[in-house]
Amino acid sequence: SQKIEQNSEALNIQEGKTATLTCNYTNYSPAYLQWYRQDPGRGPVFLLLIRENEKEKRKERLKVTFDTTLKQSLFHITASQPADSATYLCALGGYNTDKLIFGTGTRLQVFP
Amino acid sequence: NAGVTQTPKFQVLKTGQSMTLQCAQDMNHNSMYWYRQDPGMGLRLIYYSASEGTTDKGEVPNGYNVSRLNKREFSLRLESAAPSQTSVYFCASSLGSQDTQYFGPGTRLTVL
Numbered sequence: 001s002q003k004i005e006q007n008s009e010a011l012n013i014q015e016g017k018t019a020t021l022t023c024n025y026t027n028y029s030p031a032y033l034q035w036y037r038q039d040p041g042r043g044p045v046f047l048l049l050i051r052e053n054e055k056e057k058r059k060e061r062l063k064v065t066f067d068t069t070l071k072q073s074l075f076h077i078t079a080s081q082p083a084d085s086a087t088y089l090c091a092l093g094g095y096n097t098d099k100l101i102f103g104t105g106t107r108l109q110v111f112p
Numbered sequence: 113n114a115g116v117t118q119t120p121k122f123q124v125l126k127t128g129q130s131m132t133l134q135c136a137q138d139m140n141h142n143s144m145y146w147y148r149q150d151p152g153m154g155l156r157l158i159y160y161s162a163s164e165g166t167t168d169k170g171e172v173p174n175g176y177n178v179s180r181l182n183k184r185e186f187s188l189r190l191e192s193a194a195p196s197q198t199s200v201y202f203c204a205s206s207l208g209s210q211d212t213q214y215f216g217p218g219t220r221l222t223v224l
Contacts, residue, residue, distance in 0.1 A: 004154075008152070031210065032210055034212070034213075041218075042217060042218070043116075043202050043204070043215030043216055043217055043218050044155070044202075044213075044215050045215070046212040046213065046214070049210075049212065089154070089155070091155075093209075093210055096209065097209065098143045098145075098160060098162050098206065098208065098209045099157060099160060099170065100157075100213065101157075102147075102154045102155040102156075103154055104152060104153065104154035105154060
């Protein structure tokens with residue numbers, strides 16, 4: 001069955017550094033991949049979408065890469081700030097389906 | 113625009129009781145979804161509706177029923193609640209396939 005792995009341990013980094021979160025998947029050939037941010041007690045909020053034929057996508061301080069050979073996506077936050085502290089979820093989408101498969105998320109903590 | 117709204121925010125049920133979780137969106141989206149989120153399990157799809165009048169099972173549909181009342185509203189019903197259904201429930205909507213999903217604030221349900 002399909003499996004998505006995100007680092008279950010929290011990532012702690014210092015303000016100003018670059019945070020890198022990993023999303024690995026098996027037994028799936030996604031058409032696209034999305035990243036969401038979730039704050040405690042709230043629903044996930046969409047950040048970025050990258051399609052299978054795209055290597056990299058950027059939005060302000062965020063960068064996502066997608067390697068379909070390695071079956072991996074990396075999510076980078078440059079010049080991180082304490083306000084970036086949250087849980088980040090990756091989600092895979094297939095062809096001709098509205099369904100997303102979500103990873104369990106990685107909690108990021110940025111300390112001053 | 114309110115986006116995606118869910119009621120109630122919190123609910124406590126006794127085993128065997130029934131209830132309906134309500135969800136509405138004002139973005140004229142075609143697709144709507146119900147997820148549950150449990151610690152260490154991530155978001156799991158219960159049911160979804162690709163368009164008004166259609167519904168399909170997701171990953172964990174047992175013990176639930178849904179109704180796509182109209183384009184705006186998608187309800188989730190627990191006919192006979194069980195402690196295993198204690199979870200946080202999120203409703204989401206999207207314009208269609210491969211589009212961003214917009215999430216509601218969630219309903220925290222406890223079944224005693």
